[in-house]
Amino acid sequence: MTVRTRIAPSPTGDPHLGTAYIALFNLCFAHAKGGEFVLRIEDTDQLRSTYESEQKILQSLQWLGLEWDEGPDVGGDYGPYRQSERMPIYRTHAMELVAKGHAFYCFATPEELDEMRREQMARGETPKYDGRGLLLTDEEVQARLDAGEPYVIRMKVPERGTCTFSDMLRGEVQIPWSQIDMQVLLKADGMPTYHLANVVDDHLMKISHVIRGEEWLNSAPKHQLLYQYFGWEMPELCHMPLLRNPDKSKLSKRKNPTSINYYRDMGYLPEAVLNYLGRMGWSMPNEEEKFSFREMLDNFDISHVHLGGPVFDTEKLDWLNGRWIREELDEHAFADRVTDWALNRDHLLQMIPLVKERVEKFTDLAPMLSFLLSGLPTLDNSSFENSRVDNETVRKILQFSAWRLDETAAWERDVLYRELDQIAGAMEMKLKDFLFPLFVAIAGSSSAPPLFDSMVILGPDMSRARVRHALNAAGGASKKLLKKWDREYQSICASRDA
Numbered sequence: 001m002t003v004r005t006r007i008a009p010s011p012t013g014d015p016h017l018g019t020a021y022i023a024l025f026n027l028c029f030a031h032a033k034g035g036e037f038v039l040r041i042e043d044t045d046q047l048r049s050t051y052e053s054e055q056k057i058l059q060s061l062q063w064l065g066l067e068w069d070e071g072p073d074v075g076g077d078y079g080p081y082r083q084s085e086r087m088p089i090y091r092t093h094a095m096e097l098v099a100k101g102h103a104f105y106c107f108a109t110p111e112e113l114d115e116m117r118r119e120q121m122a123r124g125e126t127p128k129y130d131g132r133g134l135l136l137t138d139e140e141v142q143a144r145l146d147a148g149e150p151y152v153i154r155m156k157v158p159e160r161g162t163c164t165f166s167d168m169l170r171g172e173v174q175i176p177w178s179q180i181d182m183q184v185l186l187k188a189d190g191m192p193t194y195h196l197a198n199v200v201d202d203h204l205m206k207i208s209h210v211i212r213g214e215e216w217l218n219s220a221p222k223h224q225l226l227y228q229y230f231g232w233e234m235p236e237l238c239h240m241p242l243l244r245n246p247d248k249s250k251l252s253k254r255k256n257p258t259s260i261n262y263y264r265d266m267g268y269l270p271e272a273v274l275n276y277l278g279r280m281g282w283s284m285p286n287e288e289e290k291f292s293f294r295e296m297l298d299n300f301d302i303s304h305v306h307l308g309g310p311v312f313d314t315e316k317l318d319w320l321n322g323r324w325i326r327e328e329l330d331e332h333a334f335a336d337r338v339t340d341w342a343l344n345r346d347h348l349l350q351m352i353p354l355v356k357e358r359v360e361k362f363t364d365l366a367p368m369l370s371f372l373l374s375g376l377p378t379l380d381n382s383s384f385e386n387s388r389v390d391n392e393t394v395r396k397i398l399q400f401s402a403w404r405l406d407e408t409a410a411w412e413r414d415v416l417y418r419e420l421d422q423i424a425g426a427m428e429m430k431l432k433d434f435l436f437p438l439f440v441a442i443a444g445s446s447s448a449p450p451l452f453d454s455m456v457i458l459g460p461d462m463s464r465a466r467v468r469h470a471l472n473a474a475g476g477a478s479k480k481l482l483k484k485w486d487r488e489y490q491s492i493c494a495s496r497d498a
């Protein structure tokens with residue numbers, strides 16, 4: 001058997017460190033066994049998936065030096081490698097399960113299902129699909145199909161007993177069937193859910209080992225059942241430990257930048273980032289902390305992965321990156337890398353229009369432009385004291401801006417202006433007062449070149465990270481406050497979309 005592994009990212013946002021982490025371990029596992037590594041794009045969520053995000057994921061993995069043998073860009077024998085191009089396959093497979101009696105039609109409307117959940121909760125039960133679709137006779141189903149009623153297809157799940165499956169790192173895992181819902185396989189709009197598309201594709205693409213994040217462990221029973229229903233052999237499963245923030249919570253952009261591009265823009269070497277990701281739950285036999293991708297490949301053994309939550313700590317990464325720079329780059333290589341990073345003519349051409357009117361001599365340039373070539377500014381609560389609004393409003397402005405900037409895909413001056421101006425308007429604030437904390441966040445002070453142009457030059461990843469960094473410096477936001485703000489923010493978005 002040829003070992004074939006894959007990553008299956010959903011292109012719904014920034015290229016996440018977690019994707020690179022899982023890709024690295026899949027690639028090492030496949031290569032250690034002389035196998036193949038596949039990249040598949042899981043873009044069945046048509047509302048949230050974008051081609052732009054897909055491209056960013058591919059580019060950022062390439063920046064790290066990770067290469068796949070098959071994928072949407074390089075092709076291969078088992079394509080297409082984008083799920084949106086495989087739609088008929090999923091419908092055929094869902095219908096096969098209906099025909100075999102393993103899946104069924106459900107015509108319940110979203111309102112009926114809400115009502116069902118409310119009643120279950122009122123009885124103190126955990127809300128769960130109650131199997132109402134299974135009560136319909138074949139004639140009833142046919143009549144409702146003939147009448148053109150919308151439906152979903154759900155999989156049958158045993159009511160009693162325990163699902164047992166094996167995980168390469170955990171051994172035998174048991175999950176009671178009572179915890180597993182009768183999962184929708186095909187949605188009312190005809191689109192497959194993750195579970196159906198993922199299982200069908202892993203089988204058709206001859207994936208032998210599924211190495212993915214721990215958050216998918218609870219999906220394994222559904223997947224195992226689907227493999228059984230189709231009469232297919234299930235790949236080996238391996239759920240990797242989740243990356244964590246230094247406080248041990250799940251790695252999240254609230255506490256740590258998670259976009260790979262942020263680390264590129266910050267001036268980390270791809271070799272160091274990959275090395276650090278390789279240290280997440282795994283170590284070299286000689287415990288050496290600095291190692292190359294090649295050394296990792298040569299020494300890789302998945303059974304050495306520890307399950308304790310690996311902490312992604314940027315201070316540790318700084319240390320490792322420093323070692324890579326000092327030990328691996330001679331002066332010429334250093335110069336080349338810094339040129340690739342930002343000290344190049346194209347970047348200068350972007351920055352000049354911002355300062356040209358104010359420069360009297362070239363020595364003015366460095367102080368004026370330093371914030372565009374730096375990382376996160378040093379800020380504390382006093383950085384915002386010249387604001388005309390109170391601290392809570394400063395934090396709210398930063399949080400609302402962070403949310404809006406996360407949603408802004410077209411990173412252009414006018415778009416950024418329009419988006420932030422809309423929030424300022426909805427908060428009934430003068431734009432100048434609203435933008436003050438953002439100037440501090442982006443440039444470290446309010447006397448800086450034009451804000452929106454600066455954000456364009458910094459790019460989305462660095463700009464977003466600076467806004468979140470400023471929010472934390474201003475005091476952050478408790479969960480309770482976030483909940484309250486979220487409601488307000490949603491109504492601001494609704495007023496924009498109206």
Ligand code: GLU
Nearest residue numbers: 008009010042198212216
């Ligand atoms: N599309 C899923 C994700 O976004 C893939 C999970 C898996 O590897 O099965 O992570």
